[in-house]
Amino acid sequence: MALRRCCSIVSLFGLIALTIFVVALSQASTVKNESVKKTTKQMSKVGKGTPNVKKQHSDPVAVVPPKTPKDDFQEELAIRPLHSGDIYASFQFRTLWETDFFGGNKVSHYRLFPKSLGQVISKFSVRELHISFTQGYWRTMQWGQPYHSSPPGAEIWVWFQDSVEDVDGTWKELTNVLSGLFCASLNYIDSINSIQPSASFKPLGINNETDHRFLRYAALPRESFCTENLTPWKKLLPCGSKAGLAVLLKSEKLFHSSFHSQAVHIRPVCQGKDEHCTSTSVELRQTLNVVFDYITSGQGKREWSLFKMFSRTLTEACPLASSSKIYVDVSDSAEGEYFVLSPPTPLLTQAVVLGDRRNFSVYDLTQRSTFGATSSLNLLIRWTSSEAHMLRPLLHAERYVAGSGLHTGEIHTLLYNNHPYRAFPVLLLDSVPWYFRLYIHTLNVTSKGKNNSPSYIHYEPSKDRVKPHMLEMLVQLPPNSITEVSVQFERALLKWTEYPPDPNHGFYVGSSVISSLVPSIVAMDTNATHKSPLFNTFFPSKEEFSYFVRLYTEPLLINLPTPDFSMPYNVICLTSTVLAVGYGSLFNLLTRNFQIDEPRPGLAKRIANVIRKIRGVPPL
Template identity: 75%
Template sequence: MAAHRCNFPALVFILCCLSVFIVADVQETTPVSEPDGTAVNNPQTVLTSDPQTAADTGEETPEEPLVEEKRWEATEVEAATPDDAPSDSQAASDPETVVSPPVPQSKDDFQEELVIRPLHSDDIYASFQFRTLWDTDFMGGNKVSHYRLFPKSLGQVISKFSVRELHISFTQGYWRTMQWGQPFLPSPPGTDHRFLRYATLPREIVCTENLTPWKKLLPCGSKAGLAVLMKSEKLFHSSFHSQALHIRPVCQDWQCKDTSWELRQTLNVVFDLHTSGQGKREWSLFKMFSRTLTEACPLASSSKIYIDVTDNPQGEQFELSPATPLLSQAVVLGDRRTYSVYDLTQQATFGSTRSLNMLLRWKSNDENSDMLRPLLHSERYVAGYGLQTGEIHTLMYNHHPYRAFPVLLLDTVPWYLRLYIHTLTVTSKGKDNKPSYIHYQPSKDRVRPHLLEMLVQLPPNSVTEVTVQFERALLKWTEYTPDPNHGFYVGSSVISALVPSVVAMNINDTQERPLFSSFFPCKEESSYFVRVYTEPLLVNLPTPDFSMPYNVICLTCTVVAVGYGSLYNLLTRTFQVEEPSPGLAKRIANIIRKMRGVPLL
């Protein structure tokens, strides 16, 4: 009986320890959700291979892993099973071991990734993304004094001014949608500050002074990880360059009881094959960034490189080396894409050289290969002649063959272009297309711009044109830029829409699949949200002849310098008569006469 009394407390103690481990494991694998409640770790199928398997069995691991060794696993399984977490079976098999509760770790997290997509124009698109999660709540009045991964400079600003969201982007160049497709993160040319609405500086110069403080916000800076590739001489010598910073609260679970602060730093670059100075149709990390990768950021929980190989299923378009056995599939912008994945946290990724320099070499010489056109595309230009009146034309293309969808057009026009809103026309396929919603806020001179917002239905396979007339205002001579003949820039229009997914689109439903399959709904997303920016406008305004003021200033300065300068010189100058200095012989004689006490000569 005494033995049973002694074993019962020990059994209770072991069960309590096991429950602590189970609860801790569940808390660590809770996915971080978006504000709408969807989890970030979407269930995607990933083709992986364990690089440690060959080392454990004693086999030699080749420098380039073979593609035949691939196997499919779920993404959540890899993230939900930490390497250092003890299993329940091990804890239960050793009853004599006293297991202490795990030390609570910080929930701050940092992830980095690079997505490389070869374009059909032989150019290449590189997209960096750095994500920092900060588990804190300073909106409730709590004072934050500890910063581990989140930059302190941004945290202090958010805490002091109670910022809920912050979005800033710097963009140089124009994204060519018809040649490059849709970008992962669209942004207008110039500087973009969004607060409820948005405002732009369409001709803001982007330089290294913008990139250097942006890199300092990263936990590892530019010393380790993917940020090592960010060499300003290469990034700014490109066809398109856009860097952005996004801060927002995100949910920690699907119920959104607790929130964390998310900082996303993105950098998108398009390298042109012709301007890069290389004749061969091949790209590598060294040719793009003049650097290679040697290690991941030590503070990053995930560091990966994704290469888009959707259009290269059998390797007939280009060759990728070194090969990787890790593949991933995802639905991006309504299209199913396949990526080759390089995990920088695995030492086997760098091979024996301890350096990673991926190479893409094109095999096919067909530069005009077929490319899936984006379903939504937009253009804008200024029409008319003279310097009094003109027209702004905005073209919105719907390339979907049989589906129509609405778009929200937001246009901000400076006050010196006085819009005639009664001339607003919307046409589609030669017919009037009446918007279902129009909001117009007139401008005030030198106070606020015009604000035009409308909801337009785009018919399938059509071009919708929005036209409005304007009159050019005559500015004061002090309001002109240093180079008025260059013109004045007008910010981009913003087009937001829910575009039908390409995955769910099938034109020949009755010919390519059985009839009974139409009863089953599509599992993929039926539509996705996209925001499109048009190119900025360059408008000339009535400009006075600035040569006459220049001549008047030059003449006035000449008169002041010659007339007043000469008179002032005569009034302030003093005249003195100076005797000529005696000769050397006379000075010597005076010295001798002074010594003898004789009067000087």
């Protein structure tokens, strides 16, 4: 009975609480509906009574969404048939975002711009970032000037913002992050192999006053380039490798070539046609350059197509790209006297590239008519003659090591000015490791057998195991001349723990960097750069009749005095043998117990002893 009464009381209290909750909920909904109706009536009265005032939105709680920054993506492929019968293909992917990474604003929404790079720029206050990975050496005298130069191995140079206090610490953290982002050995970059150039590597973005204290440059000439570096690079593209020109980036074909180089360039640019540059945008350029050799590829004949080069054809453009084009340089065979291009295209354009006016056949991938009836585009270049001649580049550089023995040596850099009547200055930058001790007083610059005194020299000596040598100089190159720069050095003897696993292979010295404004054959129109192809708009023109060129020489491979690392092995073996024989014998003599063991009698003697024992006779 008591249990029944308790259950009844609990049920009654639950019913009363449920009734109170339902009544309160109905009153709240009635009040809310009345307030909404009242607000709507007031807004309608305001709209009717004041005809000059715009009507507001009927929803009283509507919020205006924030303005989304505009972004734009363009892709292009430039193909240049070389006079040697090889093919030079240059991919460029450009992402332009109208946002201010450089003003300290935090960006949380990403659409086309890769978020991984955006977070790096914001966190480390990066103003400009340039990084490249290259396998092979660009043969300037055979292939001409590339659209973008890069040294063998890995190269990185960064401009930090003025707000960065600890530049060295930020530089170290940035290289560690980029090492994981691109699967490279950039985490080995430290003060030993990084420098602060004072005149080279000026910003490529907005030309503001800069302080070279916020610039860091480093190169790893021994860094290799493989699929592990290409895969994260392709993931930065808006379409990845699923659509557009990126479907041609097949690693099996790219790495089976004479030269391949990938790069990432980030810089600030002015928005639109703003002359005063009151608002900035961030520009990301991803470039990939590759040279296919018809001998190395095993074709045996000078005939190229997209399928032979990349094992794939094009079927569509990237849906997120506003522009997707292929440019084929037909300047050297305008009438088809050297090679034939098919399928033909009626779209032709002219552009001033590296000081020369070039003609290009254009294929617009955003137009379905480009793919034809097969819905596939496979460009074919068939050589008809091998008598084409290439004009020598106006600026060329080489470098080599002279001397004998493993104590001293001499570094020679040759600068070629092939212009028949124009002289122009070049800025030479050399970074030499500390274990090659330069004798800067032996620096000698000669042109046409005469001394050529540099107008500017900036030298920072090295510190053992701290930082390398840095030498910058501005040299005037006479017309049609060869200028030789030589300096002597001494090889240091390292500690045995500082030698790499293959010390007899030698030690690498990074490429020399040559920057110059080379006289142009034709005048450049700097006001129409937005209409030019991407491969022609990266380096700005400083003068009307000159264009900017940056060249890299060969990296040097120099031997150091190396001890015979087999001697410790021999000493260890000899010592172990002596210890085993000498100490082992002595130890046995000191610890072993010697006992006389009588020989065991034979079978006949044992039988005789048994018989003698039975007879009671003493044993034998």
